[in-house]
Amino acid sequence: xxxxxxxxxxxxxxxxxxxxxxxxxxxxxxxxxxxxxxxxxxxxxxxxxxxxxxxxxxxxxxxxxxxxxxxxxxxxxxxxxxxxxxxxxxxxxxxxxxxxxxxxxxxxxxxxxxxxxxxxxxxxxxxxxxxxxxxxxxxxxxxxxxxxxxxxxxxxxxxxxxxxxxxxxxxxxxxxxxxxxxxxxxxxxxxxxxxxxxxxxxxxxxxxxxxxxxxxxxxxxxxxxxxxxxxxxxxxxxxxxxxxxxxxxxxxxxxxxxxxxxxxxxxxxxxxxxxxxxx
Amino acid sequence: xxxxxxxxxxxxxxxxxxxxxxxxxxxxxxxxxxxxxxxxxxxxxxxxxxxxxxxxxxxxxxxxxxxxxxxxxxxxxxxxxxxxxxxxxxxxxxxxxxxxxxxxxxxxxxxxxxxxxxxxxxxxxxxxxxxxxxxxxxxxxxxxxxxxxxxxxxxxxxxxxxxxxxxxxxxxxxxxxxxxxxxxxxxxxxxxxxxxxxxxxxxxxxxxxxxxxxxxxxxxxxxxxxxxxxxxxxxxxxxxxxxxxxxxxxxxxxxxxxxxxxxxxxxxxxxxxxxxxxx
Numbered sequence: 441x442x443x444x445x446x447x448x449x450x451x452x453x454x455x456x457x458x459x460x461x462x463x464x465x466x467x468x469x470x471x472x473x474x475x476x477x478x479x480x481x482x483x484x485x486x487x488x489x490x491x492x493x494x495x496x497x498x499x500x501x502x503x504x505x506x507x508x509x510x511x512x513x514x515x516x517x518x519x520x521x522x523x524x525x526x527x528x529x530x531x532x533x534x535x536x537x538x539x540x541x542x543x544x545x546x547x548x549x550x551x552x553x554x555x556x557x558x559x560x561x562x563x564x565x566x567x568x569x570x571x572x573x574x575x576x577x578x579x580x581x582x583x584x585x586x587x588x589x590x591x592x593x594x595x596x597x598x599x600x601x602x603x604x605x606x607x608x609x610x611x612x613x614x615x616x617x618x619x620x621x622x623x624x625x626x627x628x629x630x631x632x633x634x635x636x637x638x639x640x641x642x643x644x645x646x647x648x649x650x651x652x653x654x655x656x657x658x659x660x661x662x663x664x665x666x667x668x669x670x671x672x673x674x675x676x677x678x679x680x681x682x683x684x685x686x687x688x689x690x691x692x693x694x695x696x697x698x699x700x701x702x703x704x705x706x707x708x709x710x711x712x713x714x715x716x717x718x719x
Numbered sequence: 720x721x722x723x724x725x726x727x728x729x730x731x732x733x734x735x736x737x738x739x740x741x742x743x744x745x746x747x748x749x750x751x752x753x754x755x756x757x758x759x760x761x762x763x764x765x766x767x768x769x770x771x772x773x774x775x776x777x778x779x780x781x782x783x784x785x786x787x788x789x790x791x792x793x794x795x796x797x798x799x800x801x802x803x804x805x806x807x808x809x810x811x812x813x814x815x816x817x818x819x820x821x822x823x824x825x826x827x828x829x830x831x832x833x834x835x836x837x838x839x840x841x842x843x844x845x846x847x848x849x850x851x852x853x854x855x856x857x858x859x860x861x862x863x864x865x866x867x868x869x870x871x872x873x874x875x876x877x878x879x880x881x882x883x884x885x886x887x888x889x890x891x892x893x894x895x896x897x898x899x900x901x902x903x904x905x906x907x908x909x910x911x912x913x914x915x916x917x918x919x920x921x922x923x924x925x926x927x928x929x930x931x932x933x934x935x936x937x938x939x940x941x942x943x944x945x946x947x948x949x950x951x952x953x954x955x956x957x958x959x960x961x962x963x964x965x966x967x968x969x970x971x972x973x974x975x976x977x978x979x980x981x982x983x984x985x986x987x988x989x990x991x992x993x994x995x996x997x998x
Contacts, residue, residue: 448941449978504783506981662727699728702785 441573444469450510451476454500459569463561464523465554470566471500472574477513484514484580484716485570486709487562487604489521489589492621493540496520499586502698508706512713515576519562521588523555537625543616544592545640547629556629559640563596563603582606582712586701587665590657591616594642594675598650606715608656608708610701611663614675617641621669643678654685656711658704660694720852723748729789730755733779738848742840743802744833749845750779751853756792763793763859763995764849765988766841766883768800768868771900772819775799778865781977787985791992794855798841800867802834816904822895823871824919826908835908838919842875842882861885861991865980866949869936870895873921873954877929885994887935887987889980890942893954896920900948922957933964935990937983939973 441459448454452475461468477483486509488499499505499518509516522542529551530538547556571578583604585593590612597607616622617637630636638644659672666672672688679686694700720738727733731754740747756762765788767778778784778797788795801821808830809817826835850857862883864872869891876886895901896916909915917923938951945951951967958965973979 447974447976447978448939448972448982450982454978502780504786504981506978507783507786507985660727693727695726697726699726699733699785702783703727703729706786 450506463557463565466523466525469496471496471518473516475510475513478575482575482577485576486514486516487583488518489585489592491587504702508709528555536621549631580716584608586610597652598645606712615643646678646682657688660691660700663696729785742836742844745802745804748775750775750797752795754789757854761854761856764855765793765795766862767797768864768871770866783981787988807834815900828910859995863887865889876931877924885991894922925957925961936967939970939979942975
């Protein structure tokens, strides 16, 4: 992997790397913040998955995660949200599909199945790469994300028990298989048989018996996507039914932007640190 | 003034406004963060001046000032760095002059003198506007900035005793009248007579008897502009000679980016709050 940039921040290093992804069959960028503790030994890893239209850069610029990551001694990795580039099929005018909208799944349908394999990329390829190249303790991983990335974080945690010691989300898409902004994408990536969609839907994964130890979710009440696209009540019902301890907090007056995410970033990182770092 | 956007953050409101500036003879944008304390009464104001190439948006996105501003109950205003627009003379290929490079001075030379009046804008027009429209206590103002904006903050504080109770800077341009990246701009804005430049040079203003009560400066040692463009030792010499208490800290390994600024943002806001808010 190639170092694109490195800049000291909060005693650590905010870096961007580029590498050729075999999962996505294209070059991919990711951001990683190494806290100062990484200079003396491997540190826990917190995966941050971004939302629709984002790249590796949005949370790096606006997420305000470095102060809390440095204070808690955890690395933060921000992958891209989709494959990109000239050879990658896309719908440039559609912000809910293609570039910036990988939905953290492995597409099965032509022409998308060659590149749109974000689940394999986030779950297998990128962890193996950073485990070889960076001072990370891969036995201590957590995952969180925003909106589409909240969906990605929760579904990956549900499907890979033991992999992630902690999971949280900001304004996650809770039931993409029934939401208007994700159904067309799921159909193009996964085909018309909705049975295949269940593996990428947090509420249905829970209904099908998948579990996480506990879950932290924050959601703004002034979020324009709340009622149609996000619907935290569906996740709450699923967790209650399954007996998953969910800490869901509705945040009065907050919208869907990074002004919301950054406000609660330190609390989420503290939640993960409690679960990743022995007292 | 017209509200462009408003978004809740850290209990307060991050807003962007647009207004027709008479000083700059064009529409101007500025960002303002109102802390939660502004809901119950007027709050102190901290002016943040940005560096070359920036708009009102850079510090808003990357400065990470909201947590500390909310904790201390101060508003943060981020003006633009120059006039802009079709009728404004500019050198689009030159990042050190024209748009994004107003240098916080009032130009005297044609064709720039009509629009490039950032000193009058920051000192007179914008404070009068926000005093009328926002819950701000204008008897408690501080000023700080980054790079070209550090130059702006220090020179404005030196020239307006009593106006700003506190002043600080991140990696300021300390002696623009002798630095390669500012001399051509000063000549175009102010003319070839360098005597006119002294009013916009922190070290020369101090030599000419202007004073501030004290001054906080942070500077990264890995800043690529350190030796040629910034030169904190010149400010240190001027302050020592004049007896101005300067707290200058060289920050090992930090560069010129917002990774540096954001790392020390909370410490600067705390410095201002100590001087703006009675114990």
